[in-house]
Structures are given as structure tokens and as C-alpha cells.
Amino acid sequence: MNELELLNDTEEIIPENIITKEQFVKFVENSVKFEELMMMYRCAIREVQTKLEILNDEFKTKRQRNPIDSIRSRIKSPLSMYEKLKRRNHPISIQSIADNLNDVARIRVVCPFISDIYDVARMLISQDDVEVMEVKDYIKNPKPNGYRSLHYVGKEYMKVEVQIRTIAMNFWASLEHQMHYKQFDNDDMPEIVKQLTECAENIYHTDVRMQEIREDIHKFNE
Ligand code: GTP
Ligand code: MG
Numbered sequence: 001m002n003e004l005e006l007l008n009d010t011e012e013i014i015p016e017n018i019i020t021k022e023q024f025v026k027f028v029e030n031s032v033k034f035e036e037l038m039m040m041y042r043c044a045i046r047e048v049q050t051k052l053e054i055l056n057d058e059f060k061t062k063r064q065r066n067p068i069d070s071i072r073s074r075i076k077s078p079l080s081m082y083e084k085l086k087r088r089n090h091p092i093s094i095q096s097i098a099d100n101l102n103d104v105a106r107i108r109v110v111c112p113f114i115s116d117i118y119d120v121a122r123m124l125i126s127q128d129d130v131e132v133m134e135v136k137d138y139i140k141n142p143k144p145n146g147y148r149s150l151h152y153v154g155k156e157y158m159k160v161e162v163q164i165r166t167i168a169m170n171f172w173a174s175l176e177h178q179m180h181y182k183q184f185d186n187d188d189m190p191e192i193v194k195q196l197t198e199c200a201e202n203i204y205h206t207d208v209r210m211q212e213i214r215e216d217i218h219k220f221n222e
Contacts, residue, residue, distance in 0.1 A: 024082045024092060033094050038075060041105040044158035045073045048107055048124075055123045067116035069167055073107045102134065102153045103161040110170045113211045114139065117150050117164045124154070124162070131155045139169075145193055146200025147173060168203045168210075176200075 028034040049071055056068040076084075081097055081104065090100040097104060111117050117139065125132050134153040142148045149165040165173065176196055 021079055021082045025078045028078045028094070031094065034078075034097075037094060037098060038104075040158050041075055041160075044156060044160050045075070045105045045107060047156060048154070048160050048162065049073060051124060051127065052107070052109060052120070055120060059119070059123075065112075067111055067113075067119050069110045069112055071107060071109050073105070076101070076104045076106070098158075102159050105158060105160045107160060107162045108170075109162060109164045111164060111166055113214060114166055114207055115211060117166065121150055121152060121162075121164055125152070129156055133159065142200070142204075144197070145176070146197040146204075147176070148200065148204060149173065166207050168207045172196075172200050172203050 052068060052071055056066050059065075059067045081101060082092065084101060085092055085096055088100065090096050109120060111120060121135075124130065131154065132152065133155050134151075136151040139148045139150055148169045149163050152162045152164070154160055154162060179196075
């Protein structure tokens with residue numbers, strides 16, 4: 001099924017007067033077009049997830065260990081879609097969701113070691129049917145708060161955001177997210193931001209050490 005065909009078919013325009021988030025959520029909940037679009041995102045997630053599982057199996061066969069610890073996915077909630085479209089001054093419509101949001105479908109891949117992240121990303125990106133739309137390497141260039149992860153937006157027929165991190169990076173990001181990271185973007189709580197950043201640095205240091213230890217063990221066993 002083709003994304004544009006489906007959307008152009010009987011395009012549902014959100015009436016001008018539908019502007020509040022409550023109205024938007026109610027509107028999409030009753031929209032067949034929206035449900036069709038979400039179904040396509042769910043299919044895209046399943047496709048990428050299957051690819052990742054196959055990569056994991058292949059890698060295991062060759063190197064006797066899994067480069068993927070866990071995979072989790074989610075579809076963005078209608079409320080978050082609305083808020084992001086608004087925040088970025090995009091039109092509020094179903095077409096606009098498909099055109100302007102890269103993270104409606106998200107897969108989070110958690111790997112044991114840093115090198116696994118790049119192995120998994122390389123294996124995924126090298127598949128011919130995947131078009132790479134965006135890569136953000138927050139491992140080489142961490143966010144000022146210390147956030148680390150490799151983000152990549154790939155497209156087959158729908159856009160899917162893939163976040164790849166180590167178990168340790170995921171530990172930090174999960175806890176920091178629970179503490180509402182978006183509220184710390186301002187200068188209100190510099191001490192807390194500083195402490196969280198220090199934790200991220202320590203965690204990264206440990207990640208690097210663990211990988212070195214694994215390499216030492218590997219050399220020892222050769
Ligand atoms: P938004 O952050 O959603 O506005 O999107 P963006 O296009 O700026 O993408 P970015 O790559 O910065 O972040 C996308 C996603 O990565 C977020 O929705 C989070 O899941 C995750 N993320 C980014 N920065 C942080 C952070 O500082 N802490 C945590 N816990 N997660 C983050
Ligand atoms: Mg952001």
C-alpha cells in the first residue's frame with residue numbers, strides 16, 4: 001500500500017474550528033483516515049522490528065552473542081502529535097502528521113556494548129530498501145545535559161525513528177525522563193542539571209570501560 005495514495009484518496013481536512021487539543025484528540029479518535037495512517041505506522045514498526053530480530057540472530061550465529069538486549073516500540077499519542085505540530089508551527093491535519101513528524105513510530109533498541117550500537121545501525125542502514133533520512137549521533141556529540149544515544153530516521157514506506165543505546169545509556173535516559181527532562185531546559189535548576197550530567201558522564205565512562213574489559217577477555221581467549 002502506498003502512503004500518498006492512501007492519503008490523497010479521500011483526504012480528511014480538520015475543520016478550521018478544530019483547534020484545541022481536546023477537540024483534536026476527539027477528532028482523530030473518530031477518524032478512519034487517522035486509524036489507517038496509524039495502522040501503516042504499526043506495520044512499519046513490525047517490519048523494522050523483524051529486521052532487527054533477524055540481524056540479532058545472524059550476529060549471534062557468527063559471534064556467539066546477541067548485540068541486542070531488548071527492543072521496545074511505541075506509536076506517538078494523538079496529544080503529543082498535536083503538541084509537537086503546534087510547537088513547530090505546522091498545520092494541524094492528518095497529512096501534516098505524516099509529512100512533518102518523524103517520530104510517530106519509534107523503536108528503541110538497547111544493546112549491551114557501545115560497539116553493538118554501531119554494528120546494529122550499520123547492518124540496518126545497509127539494507128537496500130531502507131532510505132536513511134536523518135542520523136543524530138548523540139554518543140559522539142552528547143546533548144549538553146549528557147544524553148547519549150544514536151538516533152536514526154529511516155523510511156521504507158513510512159518514517160520510523162530508531163533510537164539505539166546501551167543498557168547504561170538507557171538506564172540514565174529512563175530515569176532522567178521520569179524526572180521530566182524537558183523542564184530542565186531552562187536555567188531554573190542548574191545544580192540538578194549539573195548532577196544529572198555528571199551521572200551521564202560516569203555512566204559513559206563505565207560503558208567504555210566495560211567494552212575495554214570485554215575486548216581484553218576476548219584477546220585472552222584467542
Ligand atoms: P523532540 O525532542 O521530541 O522535540 O524531537 P527532536 O526532533 O528534537 O529529536 P531529538 O533527537 O532531540 O529527540 C528525540 C527523542 O530522543 C525524544 O523524544 C526522547 O525520546 C529522546 N531524547 C532526546 N533528548 C533527551 C534527553 O535529554 N533525555 C531523555 N531522557 N531523552 C531524550
Ligand atoms: Mg529534541
